Amino acid sequence: MKKIPTKNIKVTLSAFLLIAGLIACDKTLEKDGTELVALNPTKIDDNAGTWKTYTATSIAEYATVITMPDAVNSAKYLSEIEEVKGEVSKITDTRREAINYWNGGGVLRWNQIMREMVAKNNLPPVENDKGLYPIPSSANPDNLDNLVGTGFPFSNPPYAARAYSYVSVAQYDALVMAMALKAKYARKSPNAVDASIIPVIVAAPKLNSFPSEDAVISAVSYEFMKRLFPKSADTLYLYKKKEEQKWFKLWAGVSTRSDIEAGEKLGKAVFAKVFARFKTDGMANAVGTQTKWDSLTKRCEERGEIAWKSMEDVPRPPMLPMYGNLITWNMDRTTMTSISMSFPPLLTKSVEFQAQLAEVKKYTDNPTRENTAIVHFWADGAGTHTPPGHWNQIAEKYIVAGKQSEVRTARSYALLNSAMMDASVSCWYTKSCYYFPRPSQMDPSIKTLTGLPNFPSYTSGHSTFSAAAATVLSYLFPDGASSFQAQANEASMSRLYGGIHYKMDCEGGMKIGKAVGDKAVLRGQSDGVQ
Numbered sequence: 001m002k003k004i005p006t007k008n009i010k011v012t013l014s015a016f017l018l019i020a021g022l023i024a025c026d027k028t029l030e031k032d033g034t035e036l037v038a039l040n041p042t043k044i045d046d047n048a049g050t051w052k053t054y055t056a057t058s059i060a061e062y063a064t065v066i067t068m069p070d071a072v073n074s075a076k077y078l079s080e081i082e083e084v085k086g087e088v089s090k091i092t093d094t095r096r097e098a099i100n101y102w103n104g105g106g107v108l109r110w111n112q113i114m115r116e117m118v119a120k121n122n123l124p125p126v127e128n129d130k131g132l133y134p135i136p137s138s139a140n141p142d143n144l145d146n147l148v149g150t151g152f153p154f155s156n157p158p159y160a161a162r163a164y165s166y167v168s169v170a171q172y173d174a175l176v177m178a179m180a181l182k183a184k185y186a187r188k189s190p191n192a193v194d195a196s197i198i199p200v201i202v203a204a205p206k207l208n209s210f211p212s213e214d215a216v217i218s219a220v221s222y223e224f225m226k227r228l229f230p231k232s233a234d235t236l237y238l239y240k241k242k243e244e245q246k247w248f249k250l251w252a253g254v255s256t257r258s259d260i261e262a263g264e265k266l267g268k269a270v271f272a273k274v275f276a277r278f279k280t281d282g283m284a285n286a287v288g289t290q291t292k293w294d295s296l297t298k299r300c301e302e303r304g305e306i307a308w309k310s311m312e313d314v315p316r317p318p319m320l321p322m323y324g325n326l327i328t329w330n331m332d333r334t335t336m337t338s339i340s341m342s343f344p345p346l347l348t349k350s351v352e353f354q355a356q357l358a359e360v361k362k363y364t365d366n367p368t369r370e371n372t373a374i375v376h377f378w379a380d381g382a383g384t385h386t387p388p389g390h391w392n393q394i395a396e397k398y399i400v401a402g403k404q405s406e407v408r409t410a411r412s413y414a415l416l417n418s419a420m421m422d423a424s425v426s427c428w429y430t431k432s433c434y435y436f437p438r439p440s441q442m443d444p445s446i447k448t449l450t451g452l453p454n455f456p457s458y459t460s461g462h463s464t465f466s467a468a469a470a471t472v473l474s475y476l477f478p479d480g481a482s483s484f485q486a487q488a489n490e491a492s493m494s495r496l497y498g499g500i501h502y503k504m505d506c507e508g509g510m511k512i513g514k515a516v517g518d519k520a521v522l523r524g525q526s527d528g529v530q
Contacts, residue, residue, distance in 0.1 A: 036104025036105060036108055036109070036400065037104060037400070038103045038104065038201075038202070038203065039103060039104060039105040039403075039405075039406070040203065040403060041403050041404060041405035041406075041408070042402070042403040042404075043405060043408070044206045044207055044405055045179070045405045045407050045408050046179065046182070046183065046206075046207060046208075047179075047183075048175070048176055048179040048180075048405075048407040048408075048529075049176060049177070049178075049179040049180025049181070049182070049183050049184075050180070050528055051176050051179075051407075051411070051527055051528045051529055052523075052526065052527035052528050053172070053173040053176050053177070054169045054172065054173055054274075054329065054414065054418070055169070055173055055270075055273050055274050055277060056173045056176065056177055056270060056273060058180075059177055059180045059181055059184065061177075061269075061273070062177060062181075062266060062269050062270075065265050065266060065269045066181055066211060066262050066265060066266055068185065069185055069187050069210045069258055069259075069262065070258065072187065072188065072193045076258075077256070077258070080190075080256040080257050080258060081190055081193065081194050081197075081256070083250075083256070083257060084190045084197060084250060084253055084255075084256060085194075085196070085197060085253075087250055087251050087253070088197060088198070088200055088251070088252075088253040091200055091251060095248070095251045096200070096201065098244040098248050098251070099200060099201045099202065099248045099251060099252050100201060101244070102214065102244060102245045102248045103201060103202050103248075103252075105400075105406060105409060106213070106214050106217040106218065106221075106245055106406060107171055107175075107217060107406055107409040107410045107413065108396060108399065108400070108409060109241075109245070110167070110171070110217065110221040110225075110241075111164075111168075111392055111396065111413060112396075113221075113225070113238070113241060114163065114164060114167060114225065114389075114392075115385040115389045115392060115393065116385075117155070117225065117228070117229045117234060117238075118155045118160045118163065118164075118385045118386055118389050119155075119383060119384050119385045119389070120234070121151075121153050121154065121155040121229060121231075121234075122154070122155045122156065122160070122381075122382055122383055122384060122385075122386060123151075123154065123382055123383065124154055124156070124316075124382060124454075125150065125154060127314050131314050133314075133316050133317060134150040135150075135287060135317075136150050136151060136152040136153060136154050137150065137152055138152050138153070138227075138230060140152065141153070141230040141231045141232075142231055142232050151231065152230065152231070153228065153229065153230075155229075155386070156319055156320070156386070157380075157386045157387055157388065157424065157461055157465070158286070158319070158320050158323045158424045158428060159320075160385070160386040160388050160389060161386075161388045161417070161420045161421045161423070161424040161465070162281075162283065162326070162421050162424070163228045164388050164389070164392060164413075164417040164420065164421070165329065165414075165417040165418050165420065165421035166224055166228075166274060166278050167221060167224045167225060167228075167417075168410065168413040168414040168416070168417040168418070169274060169329070169414045169417070169418060170220045170221075170224055170270060170271055170274040170275075171217055171220055171221060171410045171413070171414070172407070172410035172411050172413070172414040173270050173273070173274060174216045174217070174219075174220040174266060174267050174270035174271070175213060175216060175217065175406060175407040175410050176407065177216075177266060177270055178211055178212075178213050178216045178263065178266060178407075179207075179213075179407055181210070181211055181262075181266070182207060182208040182209075182210065182211070182213075183208070185208065185210050186208050187208055187209050187210040187259075188208060188209060189204070189205040189207075189208075189209040189254045189255065190209070190253060190254060190255065190256055191204055191205075191253055191254055192204070192205075192209075197253045198253065199252055199253045199254050200251065200252045200253055201252060202249070202252045202253075202254055204254070205254050209254070209255060209256070209259045210258070210259045210262060211259055211260075211262035211263035211265075211266050212249060212255045212259040212260045212262070212263035212264075213263065213406055213407075214245050214246065214248065214249050214255070214260075214263065215245075215246050215255075215259070215260040215261070215262075215263025215264045215266075215267060216263040216264075216266050216267040216270075217245065217267065217406065217410075218241075218242045218243075218244075218245035218246045218264070218267065219242070219246070219263065219264045219265075219266075219267025219268050219271065220267040220268070220270055220271045220274075221242070221267075222238055222239065222241075222242035223267070223268060223271040223275070224271060224274075224275070224278075225238050226238050226239070227275075246260060246263075246264060247260065277327070280327075281326050281327040282322075282325045282326040282327060283323075283326060285322050285325065286320040286321075286322045286323040286325070286326065287317075287320060287321075287322065288318075288320075288321050288322040290317075292321070292322065293317060293318060293321060296318075296321060296432055296435050297309075297435065299435070300434070300435040300436075304349075305347070305348055305434075305435075305436075306348050306437050306441075306442070307435050307437065308435045308436060308437045308438065308441065308455075308456040308457065309437070309441060310454055311438065311440060311441060311452055311454075312454065316454045317454075318454065318455050318456070319453070319454050319455045320428060320455075321428070321431075321432045321455070322432070323424070323425065323428040324340070324425055324426070324427075324428040324429025324430070324431070324432050324433075325429075326421075326425045328421070328422040328425050328426075329418035329419075329421060329422055329520075330418055330419065330422055330516075330519040330520045330522070330523050331422065331516075331519045335519070336422070336425060336426055336429065336516075337429065339426055339512055339515045339516060340426045340427075340429045340430045340433070340512060341430070341433065342511070342512070342515070343459075343507075343508040343511050343512065344434070345434055345436050345458040345459075345504055345505075345508065346504055348437070348442065353502075353504075356502040356503050356504055357439060357442055357443055357502065359496070359502075359503060360439040360443075360446060360496065360499055360501075360502060361439075361443060361445065361446050361499075363496060363497050363499060364446050364447055364448065364449060364498075364499035367449055367497070371497040372449060372497075374490055374493070374494045374497060375449050375450050375494050375497050375498040376450065377494070378390070378462065378490065378491045378494040378495075379450050379451070379494070379498075380462070381450065381451045382451065387461065387462050387465040387466065387491070388417065388420045388424075388465055388469075390491075391416065391420065391465065391466065391469035391473075392413070392416065392417070394469075394473070394484075394487065395412060395413065395416055395469075395473055395476075398473065398476070398477045398480055399412055399413075402477065408529070411524075411527070411529060412476050415472050415475075415476065415520050415521075415523065415524050416469060416472050416473065416476075416520075418520055418523075419468045419469065419471070419472045419516060419517050419519070419520035420465050420468055420469055422468070422516045422519065422520070423464045423465050423467075423468035423469075423512075423513050423516045423517070424461070424464070424465065426464065426512055426513075426516050427459055427460075427461050427464040427465075427509065427512065427513075428455075430458065430459050430508075430512065431455055431456040431457075431458065431459070432456070434456065434458050435456050436456050436457045436458035436505075437456070437457060438452060438453075438456075438457045438500060438501075439457070439499060439500065439501070439502060440452060440499065440500070446499050447499065448498055448499040448500050449497065449498040449499055450494075450498035450499075450500060451500075452500055453500065457500075457501060457502065457505050458502075458504065458505050458508060459505050459506075459508040459509035459512060460492060460495050460501045460505040460506045460508070460509035461509070462491050462492060462494065462495050462501075462509070463488075463491070463492035463495065463501075463505065463506045463507075463508075463509025463510045463513060464509040464510075464512055464513040464516070465491075465513065466487070466488035466491040466492055466510075466513065467488050467492070467509065467510040467511070467512070467513025467514045467516075467517060468513040468514070468516045468517035468520070469484070469488065469513075469517070470484035470485050470487065470488035470517070471513070471514050471516075471517025471518060471520070471521060472517050472520050472521060472524075475521045475524055475525075476524070488510070488513075489510075492506040492507075492509065492510055493506060
């Protein structure tokens with residue numbers, strides 16, 4: 001595979017300032033600059049119906065949803081062929097544009113859309129006139145009461161990690177089921193049945209046509225994302241993209257209506273299976289209550305330690321302090337808690353801790369141009385796709401260069417994002433257990449070089465996310481392993497350079513993230529994929 005250019009310690013301050021200027025001009029959608037060429041996978045992975053899934057068990061689960069398709073010589077199917085010919089003959093420029101867009105790969109496109117949605121909604125609630133921070137509610141995503149700071153969601157890093165993981169897992173499971181059904185029914189594409197149909201823009205399919213993988217992807221992605229990002233404007237945009245992907249292969253001449261309708265049914269059915277887990281994974285209790293927040297402080301102080309507190313002028317509630325109780329993907333709770341508690345922080349009264357606190361101040365008092373560029377390059381704060389989104393963007397370049405099939409792309413993202421959700425659960429469990437104060441709380445003379453997160457210091461979320469991501473990506477793309485590790489190290493150190501983490505936060509996060517990532521790799525090694 002060709003070498004992928006990366007951005008790590010070589011990032012210059014001038015380049016950062018240019019990027020920052022561009023971002024400042026367009027805060028609506030996150031731009032990653034990746035142009036997708038037409039999907040032409042090295043392997044079509046037509047045996048993917050045998051791969052191990054996360055929630056689905058077999059196509060027998062969906063026997064009542066997807067039944068045997070009409071034969072290609074039946075009157076009904078032949079009428080569908082005529083419909084395909086009609087759509088091809090009246091192709092419009094708008095539809096050509098949609099075909100070109102989705103021809104780059106449905107899973108990749110939805111991942112880009114997801115990153116846009118996360119960035120657009122990654123805005124923390126602000127203080128209202130009563131001196132309180134209203135908690136955004138999915139029951140009022142558009143903030144119809146016009147209260148300050150109550151639009152839903154606030155797609156912070158844990159929320160985003162969970163969102164990326166569920167969409168990726170659902171896409172993967174749905175595509176594996178689709179591939180199993182394609183193998184079972186073996187119905188050819190319209191252009192293979194009727195040679196007079198010349199595909200528009202897209203290459204002649206190498207896979208069987210029933211059910212449509214594009215309809216599967218569009219349905220499962222839309223059903224999840226409209227619930228994750230339920231603002232009216234967002235759901236309208238998502239619906240438009242869903243309809244484009246759903247129908248573009250019909251417009252292009254390589255799918256029939258029944259292919260598409262079956263794919264949509266399957267996508268919705270798999271969504272329902274994954275969504276059942278989503279609703280019961282513990283997120284409903286992640287915010288906690290004042291009583292629970294106070295108990296975290298009390299527990300820390302009873303150990304003789306200094307408890308974290310919000311450094312805002314009007315103290316803000318901690319971000320999702322009970323998130324560490326969520327169900328993980330690649331390990332059970334006992335394993336997760338064992339990993340999370342394996343590397344305890346230093347005691348604040350220790351000489352070693354005082355040395356690390358002094359180190360933070362040294363970096364913030366003497367920032368170099370290179371360190372400042374690194375701090376901002378990896379900041380991934382409000383208005384961005386978050387650290388998990390940053391690693392999804394990194395992965396995209398390798399997926400594209402590797403010419404992965406739709407189902408293999410879905411697997412790559414499922415392994416990556418399930419690992420990063422597990423990393424977020426582990427990290428937040430550790431944060432709430434130790435409730436460790438930030439450097440600027442311990443030494444108010446420290447002036448941070450980036451935004452101060454409103455949750456405890458130990459361990460570093462950036463470090464945990466990045467180590468987990470680098471571990472999984474190194475397994476998926478071994479030629480890039482040294483680059484992934486270098487980028488993870490840099491992302492980790494950026495938090496020390498910025499004055500918001502101690503070195504122990506970064507080192508502990510890297511160790512825990514690596515252990516969490518290893519669990520996802522073990523899954524990948526046993527899922528039946530060559």
